[in-house]
Amino acid sequence: MQPLQLHKASAATEANGGEAELRAFFVACQRSAKALLHGEVNPLDLLFPGGDWSVAEALYEHNPISRHVNALAASLVGDWASATVGPLRVLEIGAGIGSATAALLPVLPVDRTRYLFTDVSAFFHPGARRKFAAFPFVQYGVLDALRDPLAQGFLPESFDLIVAANVMHNAADPAAALARLRPLLADGGRLVLIEATRNTRAHAVSVGFIEGLSGVTDGDDGPFLPLPRWLDALDKAGFADAAASRFRRGWHRFRPRHHRRPRAAA
Numbered sequence: 573m574q575p576l577q578l579h580k581a582s583a584a585t586e587a588n589g590g591e592a593e594l595r596a597f598f599v600a601c602q603r604s605a606k607a608l609l610h611g612e613v614n615p616l617d618l619l620f621p622g623g624d625w626s627v628a629e630a631l632y633e634h635n636p637i638s639r640h641v642n643a644l645a646a647s648l649v650g651d652w653a654s655a656t657v658g659p660l661r662v663l664e665i666g667a668g669i670g671s672a673t674a675a676l677l678p679v680l681p682v683d684r685t686r687y688l689f690t691d692v693s694a695f696f697h698p699g700a701r702r703k704f705a706a707f708p709f710v711q712y713g714v715l716d717a718l719r720d721p722l723a724q725g726f727l728p729e730s731f732d733l734i735v736a737a738n739v740m741h742n743a744a745d746p747a748a749a750l751a752r753l754r755p756l757l758a759d760g761g762r763l764v765l766i767e768a769t770r771n772t773r774a775h776a777v778s779v780g781f782i783e784g785l786s787g788v789t790d791g792d793d794g795p796f797l798p799l800p801r802w803l804d805a806l807d808k809a810g811f812a813d814a815a816a817s818r819f820r821r822g823w824h825r826f827r828p829r830h831h832r833r834p835r836a837a838a
């Protein structure tokens with residue numbers, strides 16, 4: 573694996589970080605705290621006020637941490653794409669508002685990439701189609717990351733790269749959920765996993781109210797596992813040879829061990 577190109581990533585942290593949207597979001601969460609606790613306010617209405625994506629994009633895409641992490645992933649994926657000959661079949665899981673997608677698409681070759689953007693429903697498809705209209709190699713699909721992909725019509729060994737950004741923490745049993753993804757990867761396939769590994773008060777009083785997070789039981793004090801537990805989950809799922817990139821004790825990505833001959837340069 574190529575060393576991380578931090579200089580590429582750091583440039584991405586210099587732009588506007590969505591501060592105004594984030595401030596408004598946390599103020600709204602604070603004002604609605606009692607109603608959120610009583611289930612009288614849908615936290616998604618605060619995250620997507622009037623259906624608008626700008627708060628969510630500030631939270632997952634425009635703030636400096638997200639920019640940095642997504643740029644690191646883009647650096648890794650760009651190196652992988654350059655070192656890999658032939659078609660690149662990419663599956664993104666839980667793509668949502670496409671924060672990681674926005675960083676990754678520009679580093680993939682137009683002429684030999686097929687990028688399947690999926691989420692648990694088609695809810696995000698219209699917005700994502702508009703956002704990624706400039707990338708003709710993107711296709712849109714539905715995949716529930718917590719159920720067996722093969723039972724949902726996906727074929728074994730049909731992808732060279734799986735991207736899962738801020739979604740696998742929804743699994744009550746991350747090892748089992750990761751193990752179900754593994755058969756989708758072809759020989760030499762890679763997994764890029766982006767996850768928070770600390771449970772913060774800011775999460776607890778905001779997006780922590782979203783059902784997918786509050787239903788999780790496999791965490792000490794919240795849904796985000798510390799690094800050793802992610803590594804353990806990956807190991808149990810058959811992924812190893814994991815390269816973890818640590819950012820402020822928070823974010824990591826990995827590649828799998830189970831394929832004999834990695835297609836990308838190691």
Ligand SMILES: C[S@@+](CC[C@H](N)C(=O)[O-])C[C@H]1O[C@@H](n2cnc3c(N)ncnc32)[C@H](O)[C@@H]1O
Binds near residue numbers: 667668736784
């Ligand atoms: C925190 S958002 C992250 C979105 C995007 N990956 C990003 O980093 O901006 C989590 C996403 O996971 C999706 N999601 C939740 N449960 C899921 C499941 N069981 N299968 C697939 N996607 C799921 C949500 O719909 C949402 O789009």
